[in-house]
Amino acid sequence: MKVGMFQTPFNRPERDATAVFDWAIRQAVVADEVGFTECWVGEHLTLDWEGIPCPELVIAGAARLTKNIKFGPLAHLLPYHHPSTLAIQTAWLSQILKGRYMLGVAAGAYPTDAALMGFKDISTNHDRMFEAIEILEKVWNAEPFDYEGKYWNAGYPDPTSPGAHMRDTRPYGGEMPMAMTGLSSPSPSINFAATRGWIPASVYAGNRFLRTHFEDYARIAAENGFKRDRSCHRVVRDVVVAETDAAARDLAINGGLGLAWKEYLKPTYERFGILDELMPDKSISAADVDAEYLADHVWIVGSPDTVIKKFENWFDELGGPFGTLLIYSHDFIDNPAPWEESMRLLAQEVAPKLP
Numbered sequence: 001m002k003v004g005m006f007q008t009p010f011n012r013p014e015r016d017a018t019a020v021f022d023w024a025i026r027q028a029v030v031a032d033e034v035g036f037t038e039c040w041v042g043e044h045l046t047l048d049w050e051g052i053p054c055p056e057l058v059i060a061g062a063a064r065l066t067k068n069i070k071f072g073p074l075a076h077l078l079p080y081h082h083p084s085t086l087a088i089q090t091a092w093l094s095q096i097l098k099g100r101y102m103l104g105v106a107a108g109a110y111p112t113d114a115a116l117m118g119f120k121d122i123s124t125n126h127d128r129m130f131e132a133i134e135i136l137e138k139v140w141n142a143e144p145f146d147y148e149g150k151y152w153n154a155g156y157p158d159p160t161s162p163g164a165h166m167r168d169t170r171p172y173g174g175e176m177p178m179a180m181t182g183l184s185s186p187s188p189s190i191n192f193a194a195t196r197g198w199i200p201a202s203v204y205a206g207n208r209f210l211r212t213h214f215e216d217y218a219r220i221a222a223e224n225g226f227k228r229d230r231s232c233h234r235v236v237r238d239v240v241v242a243e244t245d246a247a248a249r250d251l252a253i254n255g256g257l258g259l260a261w262k263e264y265l266k267p268t269y270e271r272f273g274i275l276d277e278l279m280p281d282k283s284i285s286a287a288d289v290d291a292e293y294l295a296d297h298v299w300i301v302g303s304p305d306t307v308i309k310k311f312e313n314w315f316d317e318l319g320g321p322f323g324t325l326l327i328y329s330h331d332f333i334d335n336p337a338p339w340e341e342s343m344r345l346l347a348q349e350v351a352p353k354l355p
Contacts, residue, residue, distance in 0.1 A: 001311075001321060001354040003347045004038030005031045006074060006236050007058070007329040010260040013048035019333060020051045021058065025254075026243040027329050030060035030340050032069040035347040038234075038324060040074035040104060040179075040201070049264040054092060063097055071097060074181060074201060075104035079128035080117050084154045086132075087139035087169075094172040101172065102199065104179040105133065106189065126188070127151070143172045179234070183274065185209035186216055194220035197228065201326065205239040205269075206277035207317050214322070231323040238299040239327050241345040242338065245302045251338050252301045256331035258291035304349040311354050321355045 002217065007027060011020050028039045040063070041055035052058060055073035062071065076086060094101035107125040108114060114122045128151050131148045135154045138145050146152045159166040179199035182190035192198045194217040215231060221228040238257055242248035252258060266289060269275040275286050278298050296300045302309045315321045327346070332339035 001351050002037045002324040003351045004036050004040065004069075004234065004324050004326045005329055005343075006040045006042070006326040007052070008042040008044075008050045009052060009329045009331075010049055010256065010264065011051055011333070012256075012259070013051070015051070015331070015333065017051070021061070023331070024052060024058045024329070025061050025065065026336070028058070028069065028071070029065050030343060032066035034340075034344040035351075036069055036343070038070045038072070038102075038326070040102075040326065041070050043073055043076055044110065044113060045077075045080065045116050047110060049260065056089060059093060059101070060096070063093075068100075068103060070100045072102035072177075072179060073105050074179065075106035077108035077113065078105050078132035079108055079119070079122075079125045079151075080113065081132070082154075083132040083135035083152060084139050087136045090176065091140060091169055091171045094176060095168075098172055102177040102179055104199075104201070105129065106181060106192050117316045124151075127141075134225050136176075138171065140171055140176055142168070150329045181236075182213055183209075183272070185212040187213055190217055191220050193217070194226070194228070197221060197224070197226035199232060199234060201236065204235060204241065204278075205274045207314075209274075209277055210235065211318060214318070230320060233322040234324045235322050236326045236328065237326065238330075239307065239342075239346055240299065240301045241304055241307050241342045241350060243303060243345075245306050247338075248301045248306075248342070249295050249302060251342065252295050253291040255335075255339065257299070258294075258335075259326075260330055261291060262296055263270070301338040304345055307346070307350050308353050315355070325351070337344055 005027060007024050009024060017321040021165050031039050041058045042052055043055045044049055044050040045053045090103050107129040108122060111122060131149050131151050135147060135152060139156055143156060144158045145156050179201055180193040181201045181203060182187040183203045183205055190200045191211045200217050202210055204210065205314060218228060240252040240257060242251055270286055280297055300307055
């Protein structure tokens with residue numbers, strides 16, 4: 001199993017922009033140093049707990065400070081960008097990173113982001129996303145076209161025309177690695193990714209949802225001519241590792257992870273109607289779900305040996321392993337050392353012993 005990071009991020013709302021940015025860069029550098037293979041960065045225009053509106057700035061800032069780790073936004077919210085502009089910007093980042101760039105795309109699910117762009121609701125977001133993808137791919141082909149769509153107009157000039165002086169605007173290597181995230185079951189995003197053979201990234205919302213993602217993706221990918229197995233899957237889940245079970249539990253419950261779940265994630269999961277799926281014991285009410293319950297039943301927490309056993313049990317429940325675990329980045333800005341040691345233990349002591 002490979003390990004990566006998803007910097008949504010979950011920083012405390014009182015952190016200013018400098019603190020959020022500096023933490024994101026530091027997390028990327030540490031992730032690269034300890035052996036993480038990927039670092040994905042979220043895009044949210046208005047959210048207080050998820051305070052990175054420009055993932056490309058974090059990626060660009062970390063690009064020259066890292067050597068091996070791959071980066072990608074997860075995800076650019078396509079309805080809120082002109083696709084031609086985004087196509088050029090992301091292709092340039094892929095050229096800068098020379099094979100260490102991937103692009104996650106999404107429709108956007110938060111009404112406050114939509115309102116900022118003048119949308120009365122998000123009912124047209126998926127249609128806008130599909131049209132944007134069509135334009136992105138046309139621009140990346142770097143061949144002349146004129147496009148008049150329902151939501152955007154776009155084009156690509158003839159590079160042979162007099163005075164054009166056009167540079168190469170294609171992604172590095174000629175193709176853009178693409179990804180989409182999924183949370184619900186069935187997941188329209190995971191299923192769409194399967195039609196294109198793109199990277200599927202499942203946000204953990206219980207084993208039943210996750211098994212559906214695996215099964216639907218494999219079936220739909222095969223129907224569209226792509227041979228894919230679970231090694232291509234990314235799964236996002238909270239994991240904390242320390243030298244002892246007690247130390248790991250204390251770090252999880254009393255650190256940034258526990259605070260984010262109390263103040264933001266639990267209410268969000270309740271609002272989206274998926275908190276019940278996370279709870280293996282259906283007799284437990286949502287009101288009784290606290291950090292202690294989450295540490296024991298939802299997060300994966302413990303010493304390296306304990307975490308390895310929990311992963312092995314989890315794989316058995318899922319019917320087999322998957323390719324890459326993505327852990328969330330949480331706010332340990334005031335005392336980063338234990339969290340960064342957790343990252344190291346996960347990458348160096350746990351992951352190499354798992355399939």
